[in-house]
Amino acid sequence: MNQTLDRSIAPQAKPVSDPQMILPLSVQLANGILVHFLSAGSQEVVRLELLFRTGAVSHELPVVPGMAVSMLKGGTASHNATQIAEWVDNYGAFLETEPGKDYSSVTLYSLNRFLPQVLPVVRQIINESSYPEDEFDISKSNKTQKFLVGLEKVGFVAGKRFQELLFGEKGYGTPVNTDQYENLNRAEVIEFYRNNIQFQPFELFVSGFISDTVKQLILDEFGRFETRGSAVHHSPGNAAMIGGKHFIGKENAMQSAIRIGRPLFTRNHPDYFGMKVLLTILGGYFGSRLMSNIREDKGYTYGIGAGLAVMKHAGYFYISTEVGADVCSAALDEIYKEINVLHHEAVPAAELDLVKNYMLGSLIKSFEGPFEYMERFKTIHLDGFGEDYYKRYASTIRNIQADELMALASKWLRPEDFTQLVVGKM
Amino acid sequence: MIKYEKFTLANGLRVLVHEDHSTPLACINILYDVGARDENPSMTGFAHLFEHLMFGGSINIPSYDTPLQQVGGENNAFTNNDITNYYLSLPADNLETGFWLESDRMLSLAFSEKSLEVQRNVVVEEFKQRYLNQPYGDEWLLLRPLAYKKHPYRWATIGEEISHIENARMEDVKAFFKKHYHPSNAILVVSGDVKTDQVKALCEKWFAPIPAGEKNKREIPVEPEQTEARTLEVFRDVPADSLTRVYHMCGRTNELYHTQDLLSDVLGRGSSSRLYTALVKEKQLFSSISAYVTGNIDPGLLVIQGKVNPGVDIHQADEAVTAVINNLLTQGITDKELEKVKNKAESTLVFEEMSILNKAMGLAFAELLGDSELVNTEIGKIRKVSAEQVMSQAKAILSPENCSTLFYRKKV
Numbered sequence: 001m002n003q004t005l006d007r008s009i010a011p012q013a014k015p016v017s018d019p020q021m022i023l024p025l026s027v028q029l030a031n032g033i034l035v036h037f038l039s040a041g042s043q044e045v046v047r048l049e050l051l052f053r054t055g056a057v058s059h060e061l062p063v064v065p066g067m068a069v070s071m072l073k074g075g076t077a078s079h080n081a082t083q084i085a086e087w088v089d090n091y092g093a094f095l096e097t098e099p100g101k102d103y104s105s106v107t108l109y110s111l112n113r114f115l116p117q118v119l120p121v122v123r124q125i126i127n128e129s130s131y132p133e134d135e136f137d138i139s140k141s142n143k144t145q146k147f148l149v150g151l152e153k154v155g156f157v158a159g160k161r162f163q164e165l166l167f168g169e170k171g172y173g174t175p176v177n178t179d180q181y182e183n184l185n186r187a188e189v190i191e192f193y194r195n196n197i198q199f200q201p202f203e204l205f206v207s208g209f210i211s212d213t214v215k216q217l218i219l220d221e222f223g224r225f226e227t228r229g230s231a232v233h234h235s236p237g238n239a240a241m242i243g244g245k246h247f248i249g250k251e252n253a254m255q256s257a258i259r260i261g262r263p264l265f266t267r268n269h270p271d272y273f274g275m276k277v278l279l280t281i282l283g284g285y286f287g288s289r290l291m292s293n294i295r296e297d298k299g300y301t302y303g304i305g306a307g308l309a310v311m312k313h314a315g316y317f318y319i320s321t322e323v324g325a326d327v328c329s330a331a332l333d334e335i336y337k338e339i340n341v342l343h344h345e346a347v348p349a350a351e352l353d354l355v356k357n358y359m360l361g362s363l364i365k366s367f368e369g370p371f372e373y374m375e376r377f378k379t380i381h382l383d384g385f386g387e388d389y390y391k392r393y394a395s396t397i398r399n400i401q402a403d404e405l406m407a408l409a410s411k412w413l414r415p416e417d418f419t420q421l422v423v424g425k426m
Numbered sequence: 427m428i429k430y431e432k433f434t435l436a437n438g439l440r441v442l443v444h445e446d447h448s449t450p451l452a453c454i455n456i457l458y459d460v461g462a463r464d465e466n467p468s469m470t471g472f473a474h475l476f477e478h479l480m481f482g483g484s485i486n487i488p489s490y491d492t493p494l495q496q497v498g499g500e501n502n503a504f505t506n507n508d509i510t511n512y513y514l515s516l517p518a519d520n521l522e523t524g525f526w527l528e529s530d531r532m533l534s535l536a537f538s539e540k541s542l543e544v545q546r547n548v549v550v551e552e553f554k555q556r557y558l559n560q561p562y563g564d565e566w567l568l569l570r571p572l573a574y575k576k577h578p579y580r581w582a583t584i585g586e587e588i589s590h591i592e593n594a595r596m597e598d599v600k601a602f603f604k605k606h607y608h609p610s611n612a613i614l615v616v617s618g619d620v621k622t623d624q625v626k627a628l629c630e631k632w633f634a635p636i637p638a639g640e641k642n643k644r645e646i647p648v649e650p651e652q653t654e655a656r657t658l659e660v661f662r663d664v665p666a667d668s669l670t671r672v673y674h675m676c677g678r679t680n681e682l683y684h685t686q687d688l689l690s691d692v693l694g695r696g697s698s699s700r701l702y703t704a705l706v707k708e709k710q711l712f713s714s715i716s717a718y719v720t721g722n723i724d725p726g727l728l729v730i731q732g733k734v735n736p737g738v739d740i741h742q743a744d745e746a747v748t749a750v751i752n753n754l755l756t757q758g759i760t761d762k763e764l765e766k767v768k769n770k771a772e773s774t775l776v777f778e779e780m781s782i783l784n785k786a787m788g789l790a791f792a793e794l795l796g797d798s799e800l801v802n803t804e805i806g807k808i809r810k811v812s813a814e815q816v817m818s819q820a821k822a823i824l825s826p827e828n829c830s831t832l833f834y835r836k837k838v
Contacts, residue, residue, distance in 0.1 A: 013497045089769075092766075094773075109777065138710060295548060299543070300547075358495035364450060364498070368782070369781070
């Protein structure tokens with residue numbers, strides 16, 4: 001009964017469905033800590049993320065908040081850094097500190113069966129950190145070293161300078177340099193800790209396989225936290241973009257890093273969803289205009305992308321790549337060519353259809369498992385969006401038309417509004 | 427416990443199916459039993475270049491990526507010294523599209539000159555971006571030939587040198603495909619919101635008609651035992667000295683593998699490990715240091731790697747590493763220490779099993795090693811390792827004669 005198989009015909013495809021949101025159970029504790037529980041999956045693990053509304057924008061020297069957060073594992077009154085590491089490692093747990101721009105987090109990953117033994121370490125490091133001097137010196141030295149290594153990479157230098165240009169060397173674009181690391185002052189870091197982290201109420205996002213026992217354990221433990229919340233939440237105080245074309249030379253560079261972009265908007269802007277679609281077409285997936293041209297056709301790069309980066313108070317459009325130094329000018333020409341095409345030619349129906357399906361597929365892929373569900377919730381919760389946010393996003397993806405995309409390109413992707421940076425060789 | 431079904435097609439393709447209905451997605455993972463170790467010494471970097479070419483269109487389908495994106499899927503691949511692994515994920519409703527795409531490129535590639543030309547350039551850019559244009563980027567290009575004199579692990583997956591990639595010709599590409607890319611040299615794993623019967627039917631339709639091909643007979647030279655310490659010192663434009671020691675160890679399927687892996691964890695996994703505590707915290711000779719194993723199928727390496735603090739002499743730092751090792755050899759390890767690294771190993775595996783893609787990859791690799799049940803028995807094997815066994819392996823492999831050291835130094 002063998003029908004000859006025609007391999008040139010694609011199998012019938014079904015449309016991609018909308019993601020299904022799972023909302024956590026939220027509990028406000030008497031001490032001001034807000035806990036969210038999201039249980040899913042079958043692996044008996046849990047992730048606890050403590051989110052503080054403090055970060056790089058909360059101090060005129062971004063390195064200070066960075067140090068204050070990363071050194072939360074550096075030692076308390078009763079445990080030095082090694083003992084804290086030992087405590088966590090003994091139970092196969094992972095403790096991460098993540099300093100951010102607007103928010104900073106401390107995250108614990110643990111097998112459920114060891115949670116009772118390992119959970120108490122969190123309260124110690126949040127409320128009893130002591131920033132021991134020897135640890136401080138080591139940490140400072142390491143950060144300086146890491147920074148120096150970074151300065152040797154065209155990509156690192158470009159990313160850093162690009163932020164400075166976008167936000168006028170203020171706010172999100174406050175410059176960081178080696179001096180700031182070398183001059184990190186322990187007293188200043190401790191003061192920051194005391195004002196912004198210690199005894200501050202925070203939000204706690206708990207995801208994983210959450211039995212009643214685990215839930216009660218967490219409520220009891222975090223109910224015991226002492227809080228005296230008084231932290232002031234800061235807005236960044238950005239300045240105007242520094243436009244024009246910028247170049248930072250690097251001797252012997254084999255590749256040049258290119259960054260092009262402009263400040264744009266955050267998620268609540270009416271053009272946000274539409275721009276996500278436009279920028280996916282331009283450079284948001286492997287078959288994008290930029291990838292097809294500059295990597296797959298010309299072979300100038302290993303990777304090029306475009307997108308929209310969003311923080312709490314501002315967002316920006318970017319194009320980012322590292323290209324062979326000898327083809328840098330050619331790559332720049334091609335980038336501007338592709339942007340120009342978006343202004344004048346409607347995206348063909350087949351391509352638009354493909355991008356829509358790709359984006360919808362990507363969207364449901366980002367809802368796999370309890371940790372991902374919680375990340376999706378965080379996004380809408382922290383910006384105050386309703387639970388229909390992702391459905392609205394999917395709807396824009398499905399319904400946006402080529403002429404709307406062209407209008408968005410003409411409005412928001414005008415080269416005269418960009419800043420351009422090249423690091424390496426031109 | 428990862429539950430799965432297993433069967434083999436007449437043409438030799440091994441298939442495993444893991445159902446997980448907690449997600450609307452499905453993953454297809456195809457592992458080809460070919461890696462950098464299978465390359466001709468004068469044509470290195472080929473397995474990896476070939477991985478790129480697999481995306482340049484197959485005999486009946488001009489574009490691989492486009493039809494997949496069209497149904498909401500995405501994909502990627504990687505190559506290492508042992509394997510080449512392709513994976514995609516997509517809405518489970520569109521599983522058949524994945525079967526159509528993967529089977530066609532197993533059947534035959536389009537082999538276009540343009541594709542070869544472009545991917546040669548892309549790989550050359552990758553070589554530059556990751557290995558030449560980064561500080562410390564060429565460390566492993568130096569370490570491999572230092573540790574391995576005969577075995578093909580002596581060259582890196584990216585290639586021994588750029589010229590090998592630049593000189594790749596279409597006829598070599600076609601010969602490579604014929605030799606390695608056929609059903610009996612592949613393992614297919616499907617995971618996610620799928621049914622075994624459904625997968626069986628799709629395999630019969632799309633993969634069964636592909637001719638079997640000849641299983642490649644591997645004849646890889648065995649690396650002779652290293653009998654004396656080796657060192658290499660180079661100077662580069664980097665902000666700090668880097669010290670790397672590599673010791674020969676057993677292969678992935680050897681019964682000693684987990685013991686040696688746990689040994690590397692005791693030495694240098696995480697900030698409560700021996701090396702980190704002694705040399706970063708106490709003596710402050712290094713800004714960072716860690717130990718790990720390469721996990722290769724043929725005998726691999728146990729690696730100790732660290733960045734030396736400014737103002738510290740690298741040879742002094744190297745002696746301090748020796749002191750930590752000697753300490754371990756004389757003191758032994760505590761049960762608590764061993765328990766700790768076992769807990770970490772278990773924890774890592776448990777977290778990995780949250781992803782249908784990771785489960786698919788794990789099943790494919792386990793099947794390649796000859797025992798798909800490893801995905802479920804590995805934790806048990808790890809738990810069985812005793813402190814005596816770890817110490818015995820420490821004595822066996824952490825000897826100077828078994829060690830190759832790279833002093834990668836900042837130009838003054």
